[in-house]
Every structure is written in C-alpha cells, then in structure tokens.
Amino acid sequence: MQIILCDSPEQVGARAADVVEARLRQGPTVLGLATGSSPAGTYRELIRRHRDESLSFNQVTAFTLDEYAGLKPGHEQSYYSTIRREFVDHIDLPLEQLLTPRGDAADLVDEANWYDAAIVSAGGIDIQILGIGANGHIGFNEPTSSLASRTRVKTLSGVTRADNAGFFPKGEVPRLCLTQGLGTIRDAKQAVLVALGENKADAVRSMVEGPVSAYCPASVLQLHRRAVVILDPGAASKLTLLDYYREAQELSDQL
Numbered sequence: 001m002q003i004i005l006c007d008s009p010e011q012v013g014a015r016a017a018d019v020v021e022a023r024l025r026q027g028p029t030v031l032g033l034a035t036g037s038s039p040a041g042t043y044r045e046l047i048r049r050h051r052d053e054s055l056s057f058n059q060v061t062a063f064t065l066d067e068y069a070g071l072k073p074g075h076e077q078s079y080y081s082t083i084r085r086e087f088v089d090h091i092d093l094p095l096e097q098l099l100t101p102r103g104d105a106a107d108l109v110d111e112a113n114w115y116d117a118a119i120v121s122a123g124g125i126d127i128q129i130l131g132i133g134a135n136g137h138i139g140f141n142e143p144t145s146s147l148a149s150r151t152r153v154k155t156l157s158g159v160t161r162a163d164n165a166g167f168f169p170k171g172e173v174p175r176l177c178l179t180q181g182l183g184t185i186r187d188a189k190q191a192v193l194v195a196l197g198e199n200k201a202d203a204v205r206s207m208v209e210g211p212v213s214a215y216c217p218a219s220v221l222q223l224h225r226r227a228v229v230i231l232d233p234g235a236a237s238k239l240t241l242l243d244y245y246r247e248a249q250e251l252s253d254q255l
C-alpha cells in the first residue's frame, strides 16, 4: 500500500487527480467512481483540468461504486444524480458511458449480477476511486462483508444510515443498497482511496496498520497490488508509522 501524506484537503484532491490524469493520458480508461464528500475535491480538480487544461474524458467508461435501493436514477439523492451533479455534468464524458446499478430495478439481485458482469465485459476497472466510512466500509461493504464479495444487495449499517441521514427528508435513509463487492474492488487494476478529517483516523489506521479483517472492509486493500491511500493530516493522525511513510514518499517522489 502506498501512503501519500498531504498538508491539506486541496492537496489530497490534486494528488488523486494526478493519478487519474496520468492514466487518462495513456488512452481509453475505465474509471470507478465513489460519491460522497471525500472525492469531491478530486472531482473539482479534474473538472478544473478539463476546463483549463483540456483534459478529456471522452474515452472514459465510468462505473459508480454503489447505489441506494429503491431510488430512481432521477431522485435527488441517488448516487447517479449525485455523481452527475458533482462531476459528470461538468466534463465531456458521454452520458451513455456512465453506468450505475439501478436502485429501482424490479429484481435487485439480477441487477447486481448484471452490473458486476458489465464491469468485467468492459475489461475491468483501471482506476477505482474510493472514500472510506468511519466504520471502515468501502463502497457500501459494511463491517463483516465477505472479502471475496461481488456486486450485490447489502443492508446498510445504522452508523452509515446515521451518517447520511442529513441528506434525506426526516432522515429516511434507504435500508438496502447495491454495491460493488470487495472482490470486485480488489479486481480493479489500481485503487486510489482518499480520506479527510479526524473522524476517519481510526478507520484509516485499521485499514493500513490493522489486520486484514472483514470487520474493517477497507483492510482488503492490503491485498491489492496497487493501492494508493491519500490522506490529509486529520485522517493520518492515528497512524503509527508516519515517519516511515514520509521517508518512503520523499524517496519515491525523487524516482
């Protein structure tokens, strides 16, 4: 796991955007997109590079990580609407190249299976952008998710529903979701996880320095061949080996 320590949330966004841009400049790219506050700075920076530096997303196919069950794509809080509002509507990614599982599918199990197969048919995800929940989830793989899981229907934990309650009138967060599995995420050729703020520090420590355990789903990234974790000072504040990560970063920046 490569740990990149940043001085500010803005720097986290810029470093993550660098990783994405480097891949985009190589040619057609399959991108995995997380929603939520963590990657918002990354998306803002990518939008800026699209606007000011002609970075193009025309050759990108994008798959979102997860979706709330029961919500139509047009629902204001669906992850489809959110990723369009916060990223896709501001770049040149053709809408037919943005894929999400449909939360309002008649058969959610079929939908999840179709979605996982669609990722495989696209050749797999080149770069998966991730955030991390305070309980260690990635995607909506809640604690005790199988480390080998594929895209499927999951029950949201009480912690996650409470964290997202502010986005829903009367706090009525859906109870189920569709999410790429931990095995699906592990298949991505590169994973880029961004974390901001002290409320993520315990989860970040468990992910990076704890045992690989379904109790901290993000710890599956320890088994990933190319995982980059980009942190602001708050999110990094509980790591034990900070000096080592700093030294490794200095040396790798010189390569």
Ligand code: F6R
Pocket: 033, 034, 035, 036, 037, 038, 039, 065, 066, 079, 130, 131, 132, 133, 134, 137, 138, 139, 140
């Ligand atoms: C969202 C997702 C979640 C979030 C996580 C952190 O698509 O998959 O795992 O990344 O809940 O959310 P924020 O970034 O809002 O703190």
